[in-house]
Amino acid sequence: PSLSSATSDGFLQCLWENIPSGLIYTQGAINFTDVLVSSIRNPRLFTNTTVRPLVIVTPTDVSHVQAAVRCGRANGVHLRVRSGGHDYEGLSYRSVRADEVFGVVDLANLRSITVSADAAAGPMSTAWVDSGATLGELYYKIAKNNPEVAFSAGICPTIGVGGHFSGGGIGMMMRRFGLSIDNVIDASLVNADGDLLNRATMGEDLFWAIRGGGGESFGIVVSWKVSLVKVPSTVTAFNIVRSVDQGAIDVLSKWQDVGPTLPNDITIRVIVQGQQATFQSLYLGRCSDLVPVLSTFFPELGMTSGDCLEMTWLQSAVFFNTWNLNVPVESLLSRGTSLSTFTKNKSDYVRRAIPKEAWKSIFPWLTMNGAGMIILEPHGGFIGAVPAGATPYPHRSGVLYNIQYIALWPTGSDGSAATRWISNLYEFMGQYVSKNPREAYVNYRDLDIGQNVVVDDITTFDSGEVWGDKYFAGNFRRLAAVKAAVDPTDFFRNEQSIPPQSMAT
Numbered sequence: 001p002s003l004s005s006a007t008s009d010g011f012l013q014c015l016w017e018n019i020p021s022g023l024i025y026t027q028g029a030i031n032f033t034d035v036l037v038s039s040i041r042n043p044r045l046f047t048n049t050t051v052r053p054l055v056i057v058t059p060t061d062v063s064h065v066q067a068a069v070r071c072g073r074a075n076g077v078h079l080r081v082r083s084g085g086h087d088y089e090g091l092s093y094r095s096v097r098a099d100e101v102f103g104v105v106d107l108a109n110l111r112s113i114t115v116s117a118d119a120a121a122g123p124m125s126t127a128w129v130d131s132g133a134t135l136g137e138l139y140y141k142i143a144k145n146n147p148e149v150a151f152s153a154g155i156c157p158t159i160g161v162g163g164h165f166s167g168g169g170i171g172m173m174m175r176r177f178g179l180s181i182d183n184v185i186d187a188s189l190v191n192a193d194g195d196l197l198n199r200a201t202m203g204e205d206l207f208w209a210i211r212g213g214g215g216e217s218f219g220i221v222v223s224w225k226v227s228l229v230k231v232p233s234t235v236t237a238f239n240i241v242r243s244v245d246q247g248a249i250d251v252l253s254k255w256q257d258v259g260p261t262l263p264n265d266i267t268i269r270v271i272v273q274g275q276q277a278t279f280q281s282l283y284l285g286r287c288s289d290l291v292p293v294l295s296t297f298f299p300e301l302g303m304t305s306g307d308c309l310e311m312t313w314l315q316s317a318v319f320f321n322t323w324n325l326n327v328p329v330e331s332l333l334s335r336g337t338s339l340s341t342f343t344k345n346k347s348d349y350v351r352r353a354i355p356k357e358a359w360k361s362i363f364p365w366l367t368m369n370g371a372g373m374i375i376l377e378p379h380g381g382f383i384g385a386v387p388a389g390a391t392p393y394p395h396r397s398g399v400l401y402n403i404q405y406i407a408l409w410p411t412g413s414d415g416s417a418a419t420r421w422i423s424n425l426y427e428f429m430g431q432y433v434s435k436n437p438r439e440a441y442v443n444y445r446d447l448d449i450g451q452n453v454v455v456d457d458i459t460t461f462d463s464g465e466v467w468g469d470k471y472f473a474g475n476f477r478r479l480a481a482v483k484a485a486v487d488p489t490d491f492f493r494n495e496q497s498i499p500p501q502s503m504a505t
């Protein structure tokens with residue numbers, strides 16, 4: 001709902017009284033646009049008509065986060081929280097509703113990473129990482145401390161820890177060590193009353209919900225305590241490209257069975273673009289051990305020692321992002337983003353292998369006008385062994401792989417062919433992917449699958465269930481009950497936040 005200017009004036013006044021003015025950027029401020037755009041990746045979500053926040057606050061201390069929440073609450077102004085700004089629909093900094101007045105709490109300044117002293121000694125160590133840190137900063141800090149210690153999370157190094165951990169965190173080591181959320185052991189969170197809680201004081205229901213229930217809904221997570229994992233000093237990566245003419249369809253068909261069942265320390269994901277499939281792999285070990293395993297389990301790939309690239313785990317984090325071995329590991333510390341490419345993303349999960357004949361009809365989609373790419377991420381292993389209700393991420397046992405559809409178009413060009421392509425392909429794929437619900441990954445946010453309706457200032461359960469069932473399946477009801485217990489007035493909300501509904505109703 002729109003607010004009277006008196007209300008928003010009261011909110012701003014409260015911020016100025018409680019937070020250093022240098023950390024507050026109102027719409028009229030000279031630096032407002034620079035701060036707003038600082039972590040935006042997708043120009044689709046930054047146009048002349050994009051609904052902007054009334055104010056952006058950039059806390060340098062947890063007390064500023066608490067003050068912002070209390071000021072918002074007291075004046076009826078909702079807040080959106082931004083960590084790395086990579087949300088595929090921009091929900092951390094824009095609203096879909098033209099009349100919404102809201103503030104943004106941008107955590108980019110809260111990004112310290114403290115690796116426990118025993119991490120230098122080896123495994124079983126931990127780290128506290130603030131939400132405003134990026135994955136690249138986390139990887140770098142851990143590995144510089146000890147190159148045989150790492151963390152399981154996503155591929156793009158500029159992703160923010162805050163949003164990523166809130167939704168799951170899938171990456172090249174999840175078959176061995178699980179999602180990021182499977183390795184979170186404590187957190188500090190500012191709730192809708194502005195109180196600062198940790199695992200012990202928030203309780204296990206709320207601690208369960210923030211590990212995968214999607215960002216925004218339950219409060220502002222300021223920091224996360226994670227278990228680090230042990231990796232060998234040398235790992236092996238490869239990129240093997242097969243065109244349709246070289247039998248890509250046969251290899252891909254076989255991959256559907258092999259990818260999710262290989263030993264857990266091998267991950268092979270597939271990127272399909274044009275008439276080519278790129279099989280991209282991380283093995284937590286040496287080339288000489290990998291070659292015999294793949295020639296036994298996956299001879300169709302034709303992998304040989306000539307495909308192997310041996311490197312440190314930290315270098316592999318750079319390699320999977322850049323496909324280039326010459327980029328220095330310090331590049332992981334860069335927070336810079338570019339606004340050159342528009343994107344639209346959607347996702348699916350596959351529980352039954354797609355028949356080879358069907359792949360023959362899928363490949364032509366990749367050369368149509370407006371075609372982008374699809375990425376297939378194998379599950380199974382550790383990630384598949386976690387019970388579906390252990391965290392809100394329900395896509396566990398029985399999932400073969402996740403599909404991400406990506407439409408791209410350059411700035412200045414007309415995106416209608418690309419957006420038509422992605423929605424038509426998604427419709428076509430419905431016959432081959434999981435059903436009832438048709439599952440989707442909350443971190444690949446997609447507003448086409450449903451958006452909240454707010455009635456009497458509270459998000460309705462029914463509107464949330466439409467998309468919530470796809471992201472969370474049987475865990476959605478429990479998420480709604482946690483929301484009802486911790487934020488019954490629905491202060492933390494966006495177009496896909498969890499609606500409050502207690503189990504009894």
Ligand code: FDA
Nearest residue numbers: 083084085086087092154155160162163164170215216221
């Ligand atoms: P952003 O700041 O936009 O936040 C995302 C959502 O979480 C918003 O709703 C926001 O309000 C909320 N939120 C943010 N910080 C919060 C906090 N501290 N407390 C509570 N709520 C908070 N995913 C993946 O699993 N594996 C991968 O390999 C990739 N790769 C990838 C590449 C690229 C180029 C992009 C753009 C995205 C991905 N992703 C991904 C998806 C990514 O994990 C997802 O977009 C994350 O939510 C991004 O987190 P940010 O903090 O950057 O986003």
